[in-house]
Amino acid sequence: MAYEEKTDWLPDDPINEDDVNRWEKGIKDAHTDLAAHKNDMNNPHKTTKAQIGLGNVDNVQQAAKKDFDQHHQDQDRHVTKEERQKWNDGQLFKITADNGTQKINLTSGSFYDSLKDVGSVTFYGTNAVTDNPSDTSLRGMQLVGQPGIGNGYAVDVKGNAWWFYYNSNQTAINWYPIESTTDVQSKIDAHANKTDIHVTKSDKDKWNNAQLYKLTDAQGFRTKIPDGTDLLTLPTGLYFAVGNVVTNNPVAGDASWYNYDVIETGNGGRKTILASKSYDGTFWMATIHTDGLFKGWNKIETETESQKKADKALFEAKSFVQENYSNDRLTIITGSNAITDARTGGDEYPKGITMMDIGQGNTTGYPLTYGVVKNERYSDYRFAQYFYGTGNESGTYFNSTGVWLRHWWSGSGWTRWSKISGFAHANIGTTGVQYLDSTEHTKIKFNRKIKDSHNAFDINNNRFIAPNDGMYMVGTGLYMINYPSYINFLVKVYLNGTHYKNLDHLRGYFNNSSTEMNVSLNGNATVPMNKGDYLEIYCYCNYGGDMSLKRGVADQKGMFNFFDIQEIGGLNYPRVD
Structure with a gap:
């Protein structure tokens, strides 16, 4: 009896013994039917080979596995890897027939009537073949390197031999005879036996040291x-x-x-x-x-006579120069002819090399108020002007050393002065301990001069004032008082009272010591400055822990606390943004 399911169960329907027995019998009947279907080998569903993806398989008998294994192990029928290395670079086309004879018969009037029409081959042909160098039949071999280019050799039935060459630019094959050693030796022997073209030893003995034409009379005199x-x-x-x-x-x-x-x-x-x-x-x-x-x-x-004339010419030349020329007359311009106003255009200057004095108190645009100017003017488009400081470093003239350069170009005028020597340098230290307030930016009081080439550092304001336009390298070092707690140090360089660049930064927690801890802050940067701009060093400080334990700059020598400024370039180029 077929299984009858119940599909109208309600949540509060009772389950009795008949229901359970019905379920058990249904499960048993399903297992019985499944086992019978599983053992049915007669394709009860009539499945085709196309339905399972074997539509292209022929209905033929397949080899047994032992036969397949025997075939797999047959080394005579299979190509091994070693044989493929051996054959990869082999000859890909034949140059002879299978029996080893000539493959191409060059026949007059046929497709193969010229070697230029075939590839790499061995060949034979009659005397009627195009480009034949002989009056009889040929035998030979040709190798073609690439389309339109070939070379090889050939012999005829008389024993004559040639090698040949052609390419796509030639209308005919170039034949070159190959001579036998017998022929070559016979020609050498024939040449060696000629007496009318060779010089003999007796000829040489007769001619050696001989006069080929007479220069003197018979007695050897003029x-x-x-x-x-x-x-x-x-x-x-x-x-x-x-x-x-x-x-x-x-x-x-x-x-x-x-x-x-x-x-x-x-x-x-x-x-x-x-x-x-x-x-x-x-x-x-x-x-x-x-x-x-x-x-x-x-x-x-x-x-002797030539030296006398040279000495006379040199003496006369020196006398002429000494009488008519001098360095003063050639190069130095004085008085009303001198151009002492730096604003004067370059086209007003004389050509050549000239020098002029720039007197005391000149404020027309030269780098210093007095010095010497050298002009090197080739043309309105090739003009360089140098300004030289006098070099007087006594008294208050500490900055009178240096060389500046500018150029003139007709149409755009003078360039800015560029300093090329006498660069400024300052090395400044500190005195005493300088404590820093928390969460504040504090200017470091660099007040002890170690070096100051141009007296450019103001210890009252703790700042460096640029004596010239240019590029400056700034470096600083601070030896800081610190304690085991949170700390944030940030060292900055200020340009004209405004933060310009950071030099060093230290932030973190220090808790590995019960006493004060000293740390070093060091950094450097390049700063472009115009004359009169000033630099200062500031340090931001923020710390935790016991606020009575103040942080600050320790009292140390210049090897720890320093403010270094080095002028490294003589021109403050404009920004590009």
Whole structure:
């Protein structure tokens, strides 16, 4: 009897013995039906192979696992990894037929009538083949490196051999004969046996140290020139004569004895003649150019005579300079010609290098109120002006040392002065203990000068005042009194009374000691300043614990408490934002 379910239960319906027995029987019947279905191997649901994703499987018998394992272990049928390394770089196409014979038959009029039409091959062909270097059949091999480029070798049935080369830019194959050692040796032997082209040892012995053309007479002396001879007509040789009996002599009418050396170059009539007086060694030289024109005589000075003339020229030059020029006359501008107003345009200055004195109390725009100016003006677009302090550091003139530079450019005028030497430096310390109020910014009283190159530090106001426009490096160190509790120290540099940059920061809880603890605060920063700007050091302090235990700057030497300022650049460039 089929299981009958009850689906109208209410919350207060009683459950009796019949209900429980009905449930137990339903469970048993379900297990019985499930077991019967599980053991039914006749495909009771008529499931197809397509429904389970095997629609492409053929209805054929599959191999048994032992047969599959036997096939898997068959090393004769499978390619191993070692064989693949061996074959990866192998020949990817054949250059011979399977039986090892020539693969390509080059036949006239066919597709394979020229080696330029095939790839890497061995070949053979008849004498009718295009580009054949022989009158008979060829045998050979060609290798193609890339499309349009090939080279190889070939031999014909007569035993002649060639190597060849072509590329895509050539209309024909270039053939080059390969000679046998027998042929090469025969040519060498034929050349070696020639006697009309080689110099023998006897020839060399005959010619060594020989005179190739006669320079002297038969006795080895200079040849005497006949009276009235034109020197310009003489061939190469060594000659002598009395000067006034030949024409075109270096000094007309001179009756001195002369020696003449005539040298022809053999190049279109070029000729050089050297002439010298026998008794004083005076020399002349003349040339005739290929155009046949006589260029005249040039006297060749001796070292002694040349030195005499050089000494005379130097003496005369010094005398002329000393009489007409001096450093004052060349470079220093004085009086009404001097330009002492710094606002004057660069186009008003003279060209060249000039110097001018800037007198005491000048307030027209120079870096100092007095000094020296050097002008280097090449043009309105190449002009540099230097201002030099006098270097007087006595008394109150502590800042009179230094060099400044500015440039002039027509159209934009003078640049600002840029200091290039004599930079300022100050090293200032403290005296005594300086306590700090909690939650306050306190200015540190740096009041002990250690160094101050330009007397730029005011110990009354504890500030550094910039003596010049420029970039300054600021560094500070503070040795602080502290106790074991919360502490917050922040060291700052102020520019013109306003916080500019932080230099150091220490914040945290200190509880590892029952006595006071000293800590060091150190930092540095660069600060651009204009002349008259001032710098100060402030320290913010906040602390917890016993408020009667005040924090502050300890009484220490300059190695602990210091305010260092170093001028490092002579121009305060404008900000870019």
